[in-house]
Amino acid sequence: MRTLHAAVALVVLVAAAGCAGRQPIRGQEVTGLDRKLSTFAFIEDGDLVTFVVGTKAARYRDESAFMPVEIAIANVGVKSLEVTREAFTLVDEQGQRYPAASPIELLEGYDFLDLDRTAFAELSGILTSKFATFQRYPSKLSPTRDLLAGQAGVSTIVRDTVSLPKFSYFIDYVYFPKPSTGIKGHKFDLFLSSRTLPNPVFVKFAVE
Numbered sequence: 001m002r003t004l005h006a007a008v009a010l011v012v013l014v015a016a017a018g019c020a021g022r023q024p025i026r027g028q029e030v031t032g033l034d035r036k037l038s039t040f041a042f043i044e045d046g047d048l049v050t051f052v053v054g055t056k057a058a059r060y061r062d063e064s065a066f067m068p069v070e071i072a073i074a075n076v077g078v079k080s081l082e083v084t085r086e087a088f089t090l091v092d093e094q095g096q097r098y099p100a101a102s103p104i105e106l107l108e109g110y111d112f113l114d115l116d117r118t119a120f121a122e123l124s125g126i127l128t129s130k131f132a133t134f135q136r137y138p139s140k141l142s143p144t145r146d147l148l149a150g151q152a153g154v155s156t157i158v159r160d161t162v163s164l165p166k167f168s169y170f171i172d173y174v175y176f177p178k179p180s181t182g183i184k185g186h187k188f189d190l191f192l193s194s195r196t197l198p199n200p201v202f203v204k205f206a207v208e
Contacts, residue, residue: 033187034204038126041070042205048077050169052127053190053203057112057120057173062183066101066110066175069190072123073162074134074169081164082196085141085174091189092179101175103143103158113144116173123171131169137162139170183207 034042040056054070061067067090075081090098106113139162162170179186184207193200 032204033206037130038122040208041123041126042203044201044203046076046201048075048197049081049192049201050074050076051190051192051201051203052123053205054121054123055205055207056122057116058207059184060120061112061178064110064112065178066106067178067183068112068116068120069174069176070116070121070123070171071174071190072127072131072169072171073164073192074131075164075166077166078196079166080196082194083162083164083170083192084194085160087193088174088176089191089193090176090179091191092181093187094181096180098176098179100141101177106175107143107145110175113142114146117144121171121173127169127171133167135165135168137164137168137170139172142173142175 034044034053037043037052040059041052041054043050043052050073052072054072057068057070069090071088073081073083085100085102088100090100092098101110140158141160141162143158162172164170179188187204187206189202189204191200191202
């Protein structure tokens with residue numbers, strides 16, 4: 001079961017969004033965190049959505065103004081899944097919520113947009129077999145300064161929305177203002193809300 005803290009955070013988030021509940025997700029471990037795919041990646045396999053969070057880049061950003069989170073979203077059970085940058089909300093250990101940073105905020109205040117993707121991205125490698133029968137869609141919810149042109153599954157244009165048909169997925173980065181708790185050594189919940197989902201889904205993870 002989710003912890004009481006997570007339940008309270010969820011109630012607050014759902015109330016703010018005008019929702020009544022969330023999609024049930026299986027796979028929760030007794031540690032209070034979701035199952036690990038690797039040392040730095042956490043996963044929730046839902047009936048409608050598979051949601052993966054990668055924390056490798058975040059470990060090195062305690063002194064930065066923004067926290068990077070690598071994400072993978074797979075549409076498992078809905079006709080079409082719409083994901084926007086604003087669909088993501090980070091919740092820290094104190095229950096404080098942080099909206100995703102805009103492209104302008106990141107270009108003006110964050111120096112590691114390209115480095116995060118070139119040096120610390122790992123989800124493409126570890127999800128190849130899991131999503132072998134899924135089609136990968138391009139996405140770019142957050143900007144880069146170098147275009148990274150020619151890489152498979154990487155778009156060169158910043159997009160506000162990604163639409164996923166059933167049995168497809170995308171991998172990307174989203175960023176949040178640095179939590180007041182700090183980053184490394186702390187636990188977080190990352191929520192995804194969408195008008196195409198009946199309820200929000202979330203991943204419980206730690207930056208270790």
